[in-house]
Amino acid sequence: MIGELKKYKLTTLLTSELYEESKRLSADGISEFITDGVIVMHYIEIGVGDYRSLEIRKMRYSNYNKDIIPYTITNKGIEIMEELK
Numbered sequence: 001m002i003g004e005l006k007k008y009k010l011t012t013l014l015t016s017e018l019y020e021e022s023k024r025l026s027a028d029g030i031s032e033f034i035t036d037g038v039i040v041m042h043y044i045e046i047g048v049g050d051y052r053s054l055e056i057r058k059m060r061y062s063n064y065n066k067d068i069i070p071y072t073i074t075n076k077g078i079e080i081m082e083e084l085k
Contacts, residue, residue, distance in 0.1 A: 035058075038057040038059075054069050
C-alpha cells in the first residue's frame with residue numbers, strides 16, 4: 001500500500017495504537033521500516049496533571065529534533081510548548 005501511495009507523490013499519515021509497554025514502533029512491527037517517518041506520541045498522568053509529549057523516532061532524509069517535545073491540544077489544534085511546566 002505504501003509503495004502505491006508513493007507513486008502518486010502523496011503525503012500520507014498512518015496511525016497505529018500500541019500497548020504502553022510495547023518497545024516496538026508499530027503494531028505490526030514492519031511499518032516503521034517501510035515508512036519515511038515515525039512520530040511517537042506519549043500521554044502520562046501524574047497525580048492530577050496530565051502531560052503530552054512526542055518524539056520523532058525517524059524522519060528519512062532530514063535532520064530532525066531528537067529531543068522529547070512537549071505539546072498541548074487546544075481548540076486551535078496541537079501546539080508545541082517551549083518547556084514542560
